[in-house]
Amino acid sequence: MLRELVAKNRSYRRFYENEKPSSEQLKAWIDLARLGASGRNAQTIKYMIILSEEMCESVFEQLAWAGYLQDWDGPRKGERPSAYVVMVNDDALGKNYFSDDGIAAQNLLLGAVERGFGGCIIRAFKEKELRELLKIEAGYSIIQLIALGKPKEEVVIEEMNNGDIKYWRDENGVHHVPKRGIDEIILEEL
Known part of the structure; x- marks a missing residue:
């Protein structure tokens, strides 16, 4: 069962954009991330939920997709993520989050896959623009985003x-x- 879940947890890049996870589902998946191991148990990672259609569209414009697919600019309208979770480090709690981000992202994505959703971890983004768009205060470092939705591929x-x-x-x-x-x-x- 676990092997199947891990194998099914791929980097999905096309989604049924009209099928959204609920706020409750996203919080449950973030809770799975929260329960994972943390270096020194510092728990420096915090999360932002992006769920509104308008904000999802604005976030999408700040991202780069699938570097090996040179002739593809990312999912077209209707196939874009219907939600994002932005992972940030609370620098006041510690600037070294060790490998906590990978553990947290994997736990979150396994929860999504278990419920028929999927996602893609994205570290290629316009940092300045994304920080301004999301009004991320000084003292927080953007680690990565997890694009989420019902896989369409x-x-x-x-x-x-x-x-x-x-x-x-x-x-x-x-x-x-x-x-x-x-x-x-x-x-x-x-």
């Missing part, structure tokens, strides 16, 4: 060929993600 995992790590889309729009084999990533068994 199929993403498949496949074995990597010839060391090529680049994801790609086929003629049917299926998103292919190559993964290194288990024997390649285990260096030694002592």
Whole structure:
């Protein structure tokens, strides 16, 4: 069951834009993020929920999508995320959030996938513009955004060929993600 959930948790980039998670669902997923491990138990990460259509559109304009897909500028209208969670670090609590952001994002996304939603972690954004748009005060550092919605695309995992790590889309729009084999990533068994 857990393996299936993890395998289903892909970086989705196209969504049914009209199908939104509720505020309660988003808070429940953030609660899963909150429950994860935290370096020194400092718990420096805070969250902003973006759910209104207008704000989602404004946030979308500040993002970059899928670097390997050079001929694609991101999801078109109707396929864009219907919600975002913005992760910020509260610098007053500590400037080093260690790997807490990855743990939190994974927990949040697993909660979303369990409920039929999906998402994409985005670290490519116009920081100054996003900070102004969201009125993020000094003392908070933007870590990343998680774009969320009902996935409108199929993403498949496949074995990597010839060391090529680049994801790609086929003629049917299926998103292919190559993964290194288990024997390649285990260096030694002592």
